[in-house]
Amino acid sequence: MQDLDGKVAIVTGAGSGVGRATAIALAKAGCAVILAGTTQSRLQEVGAVIAEAGGRAVPLTCDVRDEDAFVRMHNLALDRFGRIDIVMNNAAAISIGYPEDIPLEEWQRVFDINLMAIVRSNHVFLPHFLAQASGHLINVASADGLYGFGYDRLPYATSKAAVVQLSEGLALYLKPRGIGVTCFCPGPVATNIGDHMMAFGRPLDVRGAGEAVTMIEAAEAAEIILSAMREGHFLAVTSQHILDRSRERMADMDRFIDQQIKHPHTLFAAETAQQILTWG
16 A cells, blocks of 8 residues: 555554554555544544644544444544545553463453454454455554563463464455555564553563664654555564564574573563562
């Protein structure tokens, strides 16, 4: 989808971070944007930024865990703008803790937001895209979903691996039907996601994707996403190192796991993590 001017996009998790930055970038490129999220004040701020720049955006306060959230997005987009061209599934939840310390209900919460929300989205928007034989899905996964580098956030990493597989299957099905799919697998991005992290058990080191995978700003992530969409690319990453490590993993998984155990990369140590997060 090279020409974004006049298109209509729906972005979940649009109130902050990558969702906010991508919504603003889409509006700058000429899209009208439905801003979906849970915090009304943040959505209104993003909408004001877009409006001040001459763009079009409508905030919608909703929870992607609700059955009717995506129906509301769908109906609002058609009522206000008459079409839907892009759906970005970006809402996310992260839990930190040793595997034995994270309760079952937290696994269920994370999967409900990170994975099942995309399933709900597909249930509403795939028939629409298939009927018009056009559109583009953007599913935000993570480098965590491509290769293992930590055991400190297994619900998040496992759900993001599922998002990668779901996105790949959708690409196989939808690309021949004129519908694009982009799966975004970033390394660390400077956002306020730490405000929403849940922490359980004893404080622990939070591991990263590797020393060469440096943190980028949300605006940079948004440009990577738009570039991948315009060029019709399935996989979008924030660092070549993510691809290199993924290839190493598949070439010899036993060796890769042993290396990760022997040479872990700490994103921030337990003492810092304890200052950032409130442990349950």
